Amino acid sequence: MHDRVLLITGASSGIGAAxxxxxxxxGYQLVLAARSADKLTSLAQELGxxxxxxxxxxxxxxxxxxxxxxxxxxxxxxxxxxxANAGRxxxxxxxxxxxxxxxxxxxxxxxxxxxxxxQACLPELKRRQGHVLxxxxxxxxxxxxxxxxxxxxxxxxxxxxxxxxxxxxxxxRVTLIEPGMVDTPFxxxxxxxxxxxxxxxxxxxxxxxQPPHVDVNEILVRPTPPQSVTFT
Numbered sequence: 082m083h084d085r086v087l088l089i090t091g092a093s094s095g096i097g098a099a100x101x102x103x104x105x106x107x108g109y110q111l112v113l114a115a116r117s118a119d120k121l122t123s124l125a126q127e128l129g130x131x132x133x134x135x136x137x138x139x140x141x142x143x144x145x146x147x148x149x150x151x152x153x154x155x156x157x158x159x160x161x162x163x164x165a166n167a168g169r170x171x172x173x174x175x176x177x178x179x180x181x182x183x184x185x186x187x188x189x190x191x192x193x194x195x196x197x198x199x200q201a202c203l204p205e206l207k208r209r210q211g212h213v214l215x216x217x218x219x220x221x222x223x224x225x226x227x228x229x230x231x232x233x234x235x236x237x238x239x240x241x242x243x244x245x246x247x248x249x250x251x252x253x254r255v256t257l258i259e260p261g262m263v264d265t266p267f268x269x270x271x272x273x274x275x276x277x278x279x280x281x282x283x284x285x286x287x288x289x290x291q292p293p294h295v296d297v298n299e300i301l302v303r304p305t306p307p308q309s310v311t312f313t
Contacts, residue, residue: 084108084110085108085109085110085161085162085273086109086111086112086153086157086159086161086162086179087104087109087110087111087112087161087162087163087289088111088112088114088149088150088153088160088162088163088164088202089101089104089111089112089113089114089163089164089165089166090114090115090138090140090163090167090168090194090198091114091140091167091168092111092113092114092115092121092124092167092217093113093115093116093117093120093121093124094115094117094120095263095278096111096166096172096216096260096263096278096281096282097115097166097167098120098124098278098283099277099278099279099282099283099289100164100281100285101113101124101128101133102127102128102279102282103279103282103283103285103286104282104285104286104289105129105133107286107289109132110132110133110134110135111128111132111133111134112134112147112149112152112153112156112157112160112190112246113125113134113136113241114134114135114136114137114140114165114167115137115138116137116139117137117219118137119134120258120279121135121137122135123219126163129256129280130158130258134152134153134156134157134228134281135168136148136149136152136153136229136275139194140167140190140191140194140195140197140198141189141194141197142197142241143197143200143201146197146198146200146201149199149201150201150202150205150210154205154225154281156312159205159209160202160205160206160209160211161206161209161211161212162206162211162212162213162214162289163199163202163206163211163212163213163214164214164215164216164258164285165194165195165198165213165214165215165216166195166214166216166279167190167194167195167198168190168191168216168233169186169187169190169191170187170230171183171185171228171230171231172184172229172257172264174227175227175228176177176227176229176294177227179227179229182231184229185234187230188233189228191230191233191234191236191237192236192237192240195215195237195240195290196240197242199213199240201218206253206277207251207253210251210252210253210293211254212253212254212255212288212289213244213248213253213254213255213256214254214256214257214258214285214288214289215237215240215241215255215256215257215258216237216258216260216267216281217234217238217257217258217259217261218231218234218235218237218258218259219235219260219261219301219303220234221233221234221235221236221238221259221263222235222238222301230286237257238257238259241255241257241299245296245298252293254293254296254297255296255298256288256296256297256298257298257299257300258281258284258285259299259300259301259302260276260280260281260284260302260303261262261276261301261302261303261304262274262275262276262277262278262301262304263275263276263278263280263302264276264277268296270273274304274306274307275304276302276303276304280302281302284300284302286301288300295298
């Protein structure tokens with residue numbers, strides 16, 4: 082894996098930061114993108130700045146994403162894999178009373194932003210016969226009452242499937258990473274039963290580490306249900 086370059090959006094915290102740490106241990110050079118420049122700088126110092134490029138990026142801005150890709154190629158000469166991980170959580174209230182402005186930001190980030198990451202990165206990834214990974218969700222495989230967030234993750238699932246068909250025959254690979262409940266900054270209170278961000282990072286590394294003829298299409302990861310309590 083040494084000298085391979087992985088680009089991660091939403092890299093400043095949670096699953097993105099955990100994946101950056103895991104990939105650094107595997108010898109990847111990293112392009113870390115997020116809106117929080119301070120957090121990215123701190124993470125780069127932790128991982129070794131000589132092998133990390135940080136980019137302050139709003140994923141809903143195509144010009145910023147294109148500049149990120151150009152900067153990555155200027156710095157490392159290549160991009161081998163992209164983890165389109167940037168996303169936002171939902172707003173309470175269901176379809177009848179949720180904050181519609183929060184909806185807008187979430188939909189733009191979770192769907193449009195993913196599309197722009199692909200559009201910016203695919204020319205280089207096609208040249209490298211690279212790997213695309215997308216952060217979907219278990220919420221994108223089931224029905225959750227009143228959840229616009231779930232609807233955005235259904236869209237990411239569709240993006241993954243449709244992108245795989247577009248790229249069929251190119252030698253590229255597409256992997257949907259679909260976590261269940263994960264203890265990340267999405268939540269104000271830590272969930273009682275949840276995965277850790279490093280658990281999802283391990284799934285990403287597993288998919289990346291497969292030989293070129295193996296395309297891991299989907300990884301659905303859920304926390305183990307708590308052990309039932311029985312009374313005698």
